[in-house]
Amino acid sequence: MHYVSTRGIAAQDTFSTILLGGLAEDGGLYLPEHYPQISDAELNQWRTFSYAELACAVLAKFAPDIPLADLRALTQKTYTAATYCNTSGDASKITPLQELEPGLYLQALSNGPTLAFKDMAMQLLGNLFEYTLDKQHAELNIFGATSGDTGSAAEYAMRGKRGIRVFMLSPHKKMSAFQTAQMFSLTDENIFNIAVEGVFDDCQDLVKAVSNDLAFKNRQKIGTVNSINWARVVAQVVYYFRGYLSATTNNSQQVSFTVPSGNFGNVCAGHIARMMGLPIAKLVVATNENDVLDEFFKTGKYQVRKSEQTYHTSSPSMDISKASNFERFVFDLIGRDSARLLALFSKVEKTGGFDLSGAPGSDGDEFKRIAEFGFSSGKSVHTDRLATIRSVREKYGITVDTHTADGIKVALEQRDNNVAMIVLETALPAKFNETIREALGVDAPRPAGFENIESLPQHFVVMVADAAQMKAYIAGKTGL
Template identity: 40%
Template sequence: MHYVSSRGKAAELSFSQVLLTGLASDGGLYMPKAWPSFDVSEISSWHKLPYPELAIRVMKPFIGSFCSDAVFKKLVYKAYEPFNNFDVAPLKFLEKNTWALELFHGPTMAFKDIALQLLGQMFDHALCENQRSIAIVGATSGDTGSAAIEACRDKAPIDIFMLHPNNRISEIQRRQMTSVLSPNVHNIALGGTFDDCQTLVKEIFNDTSFNKRWTLCAVNSINWARIMAQIVYYFWASLKLGGPKAPITFSVPTGNFGNIFAGYAAYKMGLPIHQLIIASNDNDILTRFLKTGTMKISPVLSTISPSMDIQISSNFERLIFEMAGRDGEFVAKKMTGLRKNDEFTLNSNMLSNIRKLFSATSINDNQTKNTVTEAFARSGYCLDPHSAVGLAAARKVGVEGDIPTVILATAHPAKFPDAVKAATNVHPSLPPKFSKLLGAEERVTILDNNFTVVKNHIESILKKKGLQ
């Protein structure tokens, strides 16, 4: 399996190279050169497999000669050892034809653990095999950071620099990152929004000399391996609900478009999916796009679902690449338009093709809160605000007939205690190991939203560690 850039000019890379790379050299995102596919009978034969075994079968076509089958099995099983549920991603019934796919049973109680625990294992294997070191630079709206730090802490070949928007994530999210005092973990609180953090990280990766000097690597969903690992739970949910013979609808709380793009990838690999619902909060750029065909950036609004407070959905570039018949030049022009003019438009034919699989709606804070309140009052099931956006969106869009709908429950409610208490009048209890966070020492550097300032800060730390 080889990988190509969504902008068409960068060299093809192997999986091993893509794993340890951020953006492509032309600024694009790496995509598999061709989609592996499974027929319905093969997918059906997997219905009794435990999650790690299913993961091995779904992901194996993507990794090429990265490692032997035996080593890959070891990496996958080790990645999912820390999860507190044997199923890794259990399904919970919510209401008629609707289930929550709980993706928050990993070490940091968010769906990012499912991919990042595996990435941590793969990084360690690749670096030790080649006696290399890397500097991970990433941006987080709350959950990626803690999951990446947990996966990479105390790993000698890795230094991780994580940018988060100062005062724009929950206290639990912040403390999960800043209370990790491992010498290879470096937290940066940036003055600005998540989009500012993400833009700055892309600028750092696009600084070719800096990138090469320090061997930068990405853990955000711009890294294809993140998407690859997330594809698995779409197959898992389908198989648990009678698939793949019957199609399923997925409602996905969406910010950066990586989680839902994994659903599109599963669809391209042969999994019958009826509909992918893009569930947004008031930062509704994707909802507006599906209505008009124009992607137009607006100011970022603060909501009670802060991990989705995003206007620039980086992974949408991957879908445009697909809809444009993998025309990298076309994608590059559209991304240039977005950067220069804060907008671009796709033609009606492309928009129509996107609408065949995707629908979209936005849910405001009142609707989110009411959904948390209603679900808790009816069944005692507690949703975090992001998962509530997914449920509210599924109800709003509506599903035809008896097609099962799966809500991707992306975070444990205890990560957002203020929003949950306001909706249920009950303070969600933290698991014991997280209760210690509230009094723990924190280590974080607050920096201005300035490329040079952040780059110099990263470089000074790496120089002190003698990594040049």
């Protein structure tokens, strides 16, 4: 198994060689030169696996260069009841399905240490990084950006890890109070929080700008944990298999998934699972007021928004107008033509977007192929999510967070009564208590250990969105 860049580097790298780096040297994103396929016999066998065994089986398809015994040890170390099932203590309950009503399920992905789905991949990534660095006798400076949940998941996964420092950017004063406290209250010496004056897209642009300075990247040993990191996307593929296997009894059945989406990493993992042969009927992208992806999947027109046009919403982890993983899907959509992809995304940088609708003067007509990949989309706004939080509480007796509410609202609109619909839960409601209180008039339930997190001292620096200043800050902390 070798990997190619969406922008043209030929197949050359293995899973281990791209694990630490993030972006390819040409600025593209890594994908396997072909998607490994699963057989009916394998899928039947996987029905009996624990989550750790399933993760090992899926990752082995993409990382044959890692000895299977080592991969098994890493997944067994990662996916434990102690880490993911703090309420039940039962490892069989990792990512459990809850049937809301016949044919409609919620897949719980937020029982990890930071109460968000990002823990499902990030905890494994921390162990993979430590394993690889130990073998290479090397160090790594992780440089990432977060709109709320990636940052805390990364920091909790990497805190105290040998040879690893974390430099995490977040948009200043644009996360929930809980999200902010969860990151900024950490005191570990290898964790550096940087609040950027701007929106998440400004943070993400800084990560790409620094990563594209290859001399600086190599000298400072820069890696990334954002969903541009291929290993993180692969780790997310696992729970699509788990969701499917939990909702079906045989391989002739299909399911659909609705995925709240901002940076397109979560739903991109679903796309990969589908390309591997998992019987997924539809992948429904649920957006908030920042509806660039919804617009594309409805019209074929991709038009990113400027920072000042990106809304600050009550589902802030989706306040993104330039989804970095979208490039991976477009690469497949246009037949893996890297020269054409480079031209399209160069146009994004120059004019803000491209048009694949096939209309006169457009950049192509690939929008007609969207149905082949099973994608559709929908949108939810603040009043929708308040209404959904209330109705879910009234009908099903549970409280969901704002992003999951967006997913449920869109899922109900696009549901096919003949196909099971699984909505991916993204976080526990305690992380967005301000909106829960607005919707329900009471506070969200708060897990033990997080009762007074907002009152803890916070440690962070505020910086402008300037790549040169950012590189100077990193160099000053590493001494390299």
